[in-house]
Amino acid sequence: MQENKPIIYLDNAATSWPKPPAVLEAMERSMKESAANPGRGSHAMAVKASRVLFETRKRLARLFGAKNPNDIAFALNTTHALNLAIQGLLKPGDHVVATTLEHNSVRRPLEALKRRFGIDVTYVSADARGILNIEEIDAAIMGKTRLLAVTHSSNLFGSIAPVGEIGEITRKRGVKLLVDAAQSAGVLPIDVGSMGIDLLAFPGHKGLMGPQGTGGLFIHPDLELEPLMQGGTGSKSEAPEQPLVRPDRYEAGTQNTVGLAGLSEGVNYVLKETPEAIHKKEQQLTFELMAGLQEIEGITLLGPELGADRTAIVSFLVEGIDPSEMAFVLDQQFGIAVRAGFHCTPLGHETAGTYETGAVRASPGYFTEKSDIVSMVEAVKEISQALGKSGR
Structure with missing residues (x-):
């Protein structure tokens, strides 16, 4: 590429670029004014950092139709969120239905649990253009099926899965629905309630127009997962086990306050547009x-x-x-x-x-x-x- 020649960026499925100016401004402001540990101290800067995180949760909840912002746990990216969902839910003997459109962020955790715990996995095939057959998905569900995992939009084909119809099936069959929204969050309308989504994994750095190193997982209020990590939360510090309260249970360690400040403005931009x-x-x-x-x-x-x-x-x-x-x-x-x-x-x-x-x-x-x-x-x-x- 010639030096100083403007780039034509057509790799938004990996990371969106450029970002809205407000995203950059919020990150700089956060670094200058609220870069303390959220939820850890009672001093003014720590409280301000906590407010940044809660505002981000509120905007994400509004975007995804979640009633309680605390049902959204922050993650490093979609991969992190998917691992929390898959490893936190499944037990030995469980059966999972997935599709041949899944990213390795779904397939590899499933295959790892298959080797480690003996879970059973069925992959429903899409056609040559990346289109799923609802009847084949329904037919793949059996008595021990615990989870159905589906990508909302294929990162290879661009095809869009009928998540609402799939949600009707999983609700009827008593199966939990995990949706990989890596290519759809911020681009396609998502309402976790009406679509029957129990777990929604999403990135901050793609359609939500935030920075890399951000993302999250919506967890249905009736669903409890085993934490992917154990550690400091700033709450129930006297207890030897991870607290049950959300979102602390799923967010061990210091959060990416600066990045999440940027994500907040990216989500706000999406909400306005x-x-x-x-x-x-x-x-x-x-x-x-x-x-x-x-x-x-x-x-x-x-x-x-x-x-x-x-x-x-x-x-x-x-x-x-x-x-x-x-x-x-x-x-x-x-x-x-x-x-x-x-x-x-x-x-x-x-x-x-x-x-x-x-x-x-x-x-x-x-x-x-x-x-x-x-x-x-x-x-x-x-x-x-x-x-x-x-x-x-």
Whole structure:
């Protein structure tokens, strides 16, 4: 990439960028004014830090339809939150239903518990475009099924799972529903109550427009998990065991006050703009990118067809060009940031038939311009003509 050339950032599925100015301002203000330990001291700065965290919880609860902000436990990221949910809920002998769209943040904890405790896991297959069949999900549930884990939107296909319909099934069958909202929080409307979600894992650094190192887990008030970590909480310090009170039970150690101050403003931005408006804009950019790419000879697009509802993820292959080479040239010669490889979802690539190659993933965001999409299409066309099957 040429020095000082502006970057065209199309890797928002990994981390959104840029952030709203208020996010940066809040983090700087927190570092200057409220960087003490929240919930640990009674002095003014510690109290101010605690208020920052509670305001963040309140905004998250409002966004996700949670009645009690204390039912939201902060985490480092979605992976951390998913591990808390999975390892905190499941016991030896339990059965879990998941899908072939799951990220390794779901699959690996499940497989680890399978080896360690002998839990049983059934993976329901999506079709080649990443679409799940509700009837197959229902049929996979059995008497000992404890949990159904599903990604709200695939980070490879951009397909959107019918979480509300799945929630109706799990409520009827007495199964807990864990939703991985890594690609949907802040982008798609989520109401944990009406959708029947018992556990919602979300990142702060993607659609919520906060910094890295932030995220969380909504835990249904009737559900108790074993803490993933034990340690200092600032409450019930005389007790040898982790306190039962929320959110302290799930938040051992000092919290990332500065990062969560930024997350608070990111969530506030999303609340003002609304997930519906954000999704509409991002989807239009996605459709324009798909329309342009599919005109290029040798291109194969993954996921739902053009015009179908999806999140802002466009994964593709170009005949004759390794995805990693495509991503490298886009970055170095055109200043366009995308991601290539397996995107931590090998089961998804098996489903797509791309397990041997991986794919290139471009993911527009709310701050992406139409001109960025035009530049991306032109760059891929130029590269495919120069390096593709007919150009080598």
